[in-house]
Amino acid sequence: MPIAGDVLLDAAGGNAPFEPGKPDMTAQPSAEPRARLAEIDDAMASIKTQIASADLLRQASGKPIDPRWFHRAKTALRHLQRERVGLVQQSRPRRESVKDCLIAMLRERHDETTWSTLLTEARRRAGEAA
Numbered sequence: 001m002p003i004a005g006d007v008l009l010d011a012a013g014g015n016a017p018f019e020p021g022k023p024d025m026t027a028q029p030s031a032e033p034r035a036r037l038a039e040i041d042d043a044m045a046s047i048k049t050q051i052a053s054a055d056l057l058r059q060a061s062g063k064p065i066d067p068r069w070f071h072r073a074k075t076a077l078r079h080l081q082r083e084r085v086g087l088v089q090q091s092r093p094r095r096e097s098v099k100d101c102l103i104a105m106l107r108e109r110h111d112e113t114t115w116s117t118l119l120t121e122a123r124r125r126a127g128e129a130a
Contacts, residue, residue, distance in 0.1 A: 036087060040080050040084045043080055044084075047077045047080070051070070051073050051074075054073075
């Protein structure tokens with residue numbers, strides 16, 4: 001039966017405990033951001049479940065949670081949360097630049113009257129969606 005720390009490291013994407021001075025071998029190149037976000041969400045859910053299970057065992061047995069394991073779990077969770085925020089922020093500027101390019105292309109292809117009509121329709125649709 002694996003100990004809690006082993007399961008934690010597997011859920012976080014690694015298979016060896018962290019050792020100071022050694023490079024982080026759990027870092028992965030960003031393949032597809034959505035797929036990586038899903039992996040991060042799964043790992044975070046697994047860690048949260050393990051922490052909750054350890055807390056239930058603590059309550060039932062009266063024994064304290066191993067502080068080293070708990071610190072490792074919270075640290076892994078914090079690192080995954082930071083990576084997730086970074087991935088989400090990376091996708092936003094790209095989306096905005098695509099919108100800016102699309103607006104520039106449409107403006108170039110249409111006269112002022114047509115552009116004004118398109119803009120009015122877009123604002124109307126945005127108001128309906130809100």
